[in-house]
Amino acid sequence: MVKKRIAKILSFRYTMMAAILILLxxxxxxxxxxxxSEGIPAEQLLSNIISLERxxxxxxxxxxxxxxxxxxxLIDVRSEERYNSYTLPNAINIPLKKLLDKEFESYLNQDxxxxxxxxxxxxxxxxxxxxxxxLEYKNLHVLKGGINKWFTTIINPKKPNENMSSKAxxxxxxxxxxxxxxxxxxxxQTKTKSVIKKAPRKIITVKKKKKMPVEGGC
Amino acid sequence: xxxxxxxxxIPEQWDSIIAICIGIAFGFVLxxxxxxxxxxxxxxxxxxxxxVLKVFFTAAVVAVIGIxxxxxxxxxxxxxxxxxxxxxWGAIIGGAIxxxxxxxxxxCPGTGLCGVAIGKLDAWVYVLGxxxxxxxxxxxxxxxxxxYNGYYLGNITLIDSFEWNPYWTIFIFSIIAVVAFVVxxxxxxxxxxxxx
Numbered sequence: 001m002v003k004k005r006i007a008k009i010l011s012f013r014y015t016m017m018a019a020i021l022i023l024l025x026x027x028x029x030x031x032x033x034x035x036x037s038e039g040i041p042a043e044q045l046l047s048n049i050i051s052l053e054r055x056x057x058x059x060x061x062x063x064x065x066x067x068x069x070x071x072x073x074l075i076d077v078r079s080e081e082r083y084n085s086y087t088l089p090n091a092i093n094i095p096l097k098k099l100l101d102k103e104f105e106s107y108l109n110q111d112x113x114x115x116x117x118x119x120x121x122x123x124x125x126x127x128x129x130x131x132x133x134x135l136e137y138k139n140l141h142v143l144k145g146g147i148n149k150w151f152t153t154i155i156n157p158k159k160p161n162e163n164m165s166s167k168a169x170x171x172x173x174x175x176x177x178x179x180x181x182x183x184x185x186x187x188x189q190t191k192t193k194s195v196i197k198k199a200p201r202k203i204i205t206v207k208k209k210k211k212m213p214v215e216g217g218c
Numbered sequence: 219x220x221x222x223x224x225x226x227x228i229p230e231q232w233d234s235i236i237a238i239c240i241g242i243a244f245g246f247v248l249x250x251x252x253x254x255x256x257x258x259x260x261x262x263x264x265x266x267x268x269x270v271l272k273v274f275f276t277a278a279v280v281a282v283i284g285i286x287x288x289x290x291x292x293x294x295x296x297x298x299x300x301x302x303x304x305x306x307w308g309a310i311i312g313g314a315i316x317x318x319x320x321x322x323x324x325x326c327p328g329t330g331l332c333g334v335a336i337g338k339l340d341a342w343v344y345v346l347g348x349x350x351x352x353x354x355x356x357x358x359x360x361x362x363x364x365x366y367n368g369y370y371l372g373n374i375t376l377i378d379s380f381e382w383n384p385y386w387t388i389f390i391f392s393i394i395a396v397v398a399f400v401v402x403x404x405x406x407x408x409x410x411x412x413x414x
Contacts, residue, residue: 018396024283025392028385031290
């Protein structure tokens with residue numbers, strides 16, 4: 001009796017399977033759609049945020065500037081007025097409000113140079129960093145402390161106390177030497193007035209890399 | 219699998235070994251479902267056996283529904299899947315030649331190799347024919363090259379080029395599949411049974 005009933009049900013098996021198929025396909029149509037967020041996935045963004053490479057120190061930048069390292073672009077995200085009054089050597093001005101303009105895209109969206117954002121502190125630079133990360137641009141960094149830190153460490157380094165370690169003294173002499181490079185004059189030097197040297201702004205045009213289509217086959 | 223390979227969880231050197239394993243499994247399934255018989259394969263054209271139509275249509279529908287569910291749940295990104303590039307005239311002419319070969323020989327290239335593996339004589343002749351065809355094509359490559367490499371449309375899909383809604387397309391496609399199965403069954407019942 002049971003066997004007969006099972007046989008009766010099984011005789012409809014193809015109909016049932018076809019019904020399941022159509023139900024599943026219909027489910028796809030009826031499922032509520034959601035706008036998929038474009039750009040960087042959340043986990044990737046988080047790992048970028050806590051990455052140690054996110055911040056570069058003023059000492060590192062000073063080092064690179066002195067050794068004329070060509071592998072990075074300094075980007076000043078402050079307003080144009082502030083940029084004109086003072087900026088780091090060779091920096092390019094991209095005000096935060098104009099960050100998404102087409103004309104600046106080739107500076108930011110490339111993977112040949114390290115991009116270093118800076119502002120007065122690292123507040124606005126961090127915002128620029130976050131926006132560019134969202135757009136999945138690569139090699140982004142922020143100058144830790146911005147121009148304020150630049151002044152307190154490189155341009156006007158604090159003299160260490162006598163009871164501090166020799167490393168602090170070494171750092172002080174390096175920073176002092178660096179500040180000389182940027183045109184700071186110390187009273188112990190018997191030099192007459194010298195003009196603060198501002199290196200000419202260099203504009204590096206960057207060719208956008210073409211994305212190659214995925215190759216493969218069956 | 220692509221994910222596992224591209225993130226180097228499985229090193230690239232394993233590609234061929236993975237391919238061989240998948241190939242053996244595929245061949246086994248083909249053979250055990252009777253696809254190494256040219257009579258069964260050709261049956262779809264004469265109307266006494268629609269196994270080929272049913273199998274390939276079901277495979278396509280199940281795969282596409284599964285892929286879009288995985289995409290919806292976020293396990294897979296449809297936009298990142300590999301899409302085979304389209305060479306329009308190459309595809310049309312090649313498809314016509316393949317169709318003629320399919321009816322005449324009773325095999326498609328994959329099932330032909332299955333037949334070779336179990337020692338079917340017609341499959342041996344069929345594969346020999348394939349090899350001759352490859353030889354002719356290679357020798358006359360310079361003549362065929364403009365068709366082979368021309369009329370290139372890129373990695374396009376129906377959904378992109380006609381801007382169809384993928385979900386409705388899949389739904390309609392699966393209804394077409396089910397209707398095709400019903401019609402095929404009706405045709406099979408009307409045609410005189412062939413034993414093979």
